[in-house]
Amino acid sequence: MTRLGFRLTLRSGREAFLRLVITALAVALGVAVLLSVFAEFHAFQVTSKRPSWESTVGASSHSGATSHEELWNYSESVYQGRFMEILRVAALGAHAPILPGISNLPPAGEVYASPALAHLLRTVPADQLGARFPGRLSGEIGQAALSNPEELVAFVGETPAQMSALPGTVTVDRIAARPQSQGTTNIYRIAFGLGAIAVLFPLLVLISTATRLSTARREQRYAAIRLVGGTPRQVGAIASVDAVISAFLGTLLGIGLFLIVRPLVADVALSGVRFFGNDVTPTIWGYVGMILVVPAAAAISSLVSLRRVQISPLGVARRTTPPAPRAWRVIPLLVGIPVFLIPVLRHAKHPQQISGGPLFLGLLLIMVGLVVGGPWLTKLGAHALAAWSRGSASLLASRRLEDDPKRAFRAVSGLVLAVFVATAVAIIAPAVNAAQSPTSANSLTNVLRQQFGASIPPGAAAGLTRQLQAVPGADVIPLYANPAFQPVRPKLSSGGPSDQSGAPPAGKAAGNAAGNAAYDSVISCAGLRSLPTLGTCPRGAAGAYINSFNLFTDNPIFVYRALPLVRGSSPTAALDPSRLSVDGLLLRANDAASLERARTILTRFEATIPSGPKDGGQLVAWQMGSLTPETFGEVAQIRNNDDSNVERVVFALLVLTLLVAGCSLAVAVGGSLVERKRPFTLLRVSGTPESSLRRVVIMEAALPLLGAAVIAALVGALVARPFIEALATPRVHVPYPGPIYFLTMGAGLLACFAVVSATLPLLSRITRPESVRFE
């Protein structure tokens, strides 16, 4: 039977060969996309499991040097918004542990840099970057120490004496080999997993649709086999061979296609950064799994589809209209929306009271409802179109959809969830970003902020200020320490600074009756004039008391809420820079080069300020670093990156699922054309223009595609907008989805139609009036 199956599949004429080619191509596309997703996931897994040298624990003092130890001084810096890790290191003996990615520790006076940093060091003037860690670039750091090819890392060789003089230096005897534990890793992993499933579903639909191509034609063949005495089991074997051959060929083709596009896949920065190219692989197990699983799944799918038709020795059971989907299918959707929205709307003013349970249940019901209710909604849409349609093409298309809405919806079912999630994210992510970066405070975007690890004496501060003022285009505003300030242990709250008005927090003011002791800093009114966003001093004042801690939080929303820091009613201060030490400063630069020059000066200065744990304490390396000078824009960008990455991943998935849905539709349309070859040919013979038949084909694809996309998008917006409006603070305007969303959606849908249009030549070919002779 297997031999007969092979013969029937491979040598049954042009139509069978065409079907084999279409099926193999569709499977190939699905396999290539699946391998790409697996490869990206593998790269993400490898990256997140990379041994983290930054997690090395060091001791801030040691009793005596041993040959197994080395000195570490870790700091972080920023260059044009890109984060940079700098590790100064000095071996204390011949057996000092070696960092990953290098074969030996850099000798004193030499720098090993990651490839991306090495490139910058060669091309950027030293006063903007290289001067932050003086030394000769003599080696490159390998992949083992890096998490992505763009990462900026420097290992700087120093002498033990130099290292001992640096504040924050620790002794290390063993370099951490475990992965860094980041809160976002698991979130990304779950998101990646969900994304893979979201893509997997439409791909399975594509492969399943492809392997069932031209079922009707094949059923005729199977009926003939039954007529000459073939058993159902034998028919099943032949059907399986047919499916397995096309799926196997498609899988091989798909692997080849993936290998061709792999460099492009490696260039995709799904999570904001590229992965190393050699990590972007589905591994040998991925390839083997594909070769085994896809043909097996195709055989099972073929057998299942065969069970749905009764092939008697007298032929295939007469075609009947499948039972129409019933209205109950939409119940989960109708229940899910209020389950999600009612708690959101009820607790709009106190979002912290919203319980997560009903929200997740509501979301689950909505997503299930969209998929389960899709066929019923398709039937409804087709029915309405049939009732309203006045043209022949819309009549033919709507009746076809109405005849079997499940079949029509199946091809686009995968994109429903993608569009729903993408729409929700397109509303939520910009709103979150907007909340953190109100446009009214854009003037702070390019302002550098620096809080020193310890107060800088007046003389040293004056020297630093002079250096910074010498940078062309830079305005410096020192934040002087208030000598009268009496700090007390603050009461920490989980959400950030408790006071958003610029007044001191309750903890700080406690113990002070009132007055200037409640403020930690004094700002120069002259300096303030160069940054009016921060406020305006009372008339005639030289300085004003402020609370500067609001300027140094990680969440920019608290910075912006504290503005203006100085008002006409703020307490004024006498300002004598020669007597006041400096706790921090703000610096506005006119251009990127000036900004980096100033940052280089600050980075070098900061490294000399005592900080870090007390003697005898232990600290993980990445916690040792000095405070990095960053602009407010960079601080906001770091927080927004996670949202942007999620948005980017979701949009990428959206395009992918739209494309896959387009392929499924194209395969389904191709199959339906072959099935309807006779009536379509005879219609054309009877004078129906080919253009009318083309319109039928396009409408049959467009209606479920656009219908499903619009309904999913509307439900996504219906869920996301009230949700974000309830959670957003009143000052934050909730934006509508941006142009990227509409461009992504539009481009995805256009790509979809382009794929579907690829079937039109088939329509033209198989319905030529000449072919009526063979009908």
Place this chain on the structure above:
Amino acid sequence: MSSTNLAPRHESVPLIAGRDIVKSFGETPALRGVSVSIGPGEIVAIMAPSGSGKSTLLHCLAGIFPPDSGQVWFDGRQIDSLDETQRTKLRRTTFGFVFQFGQLVPELTAADNIALPLLLDRTNHREAYRRATSWLQRLGLGALGGHRTGELSGGEAQRVALARALVTRPAVLFADEPTGSLDSLMGEQVMEFLVDLTRQEGTTVVVVTHDARVAAYADRAVMVRDGRTTTPAPAQAVRQ
């Protein structure tokens, strides 16, 4: 031309005519120089055994595909030289077709199928369905307008196909083995409808068949064998 002339009044002014038609499919000749002339309102049967070229002759006369050589004339116009778009329009507006089976769109109802050619020709929707319903009633199918083709018997489906072919009031109806998939009783019923309705409408009919009982409904018969017309078979004789 070789035929038995039962309707001499049509001889002088043929509505549709083929002259020396030659048609081959690859190396296989289907027609080797056939000439035929059919007058307005005439019902002509093209008879032949399977594989003799009778369907090919019908396809050439109907402008479905042009002959390799020879000419096809309709109402004083040479149609074999028209391009595909013009021939498509001619088929849609002037000719009607009934085939052996499978010509109805399975997802459409009987009424939809009959209204389809009118909708294709941009007839008003309401008017198209009014005429479709009228034809359903004329064919005794008034109760089946909302039924899909899968729910119709073979005879009912052929009657719907007949209605669809005649709803545009074509000048010529081409029928290719219209009863080939029906039993004799159903076949007779369909042919009676076909003849009665075309007579009422004044439609010329070209029917291809290998069945003498079908040919007996024609005014005359044209015999085709091995791609050529042969000695005529008198329709009257066939009838007897």
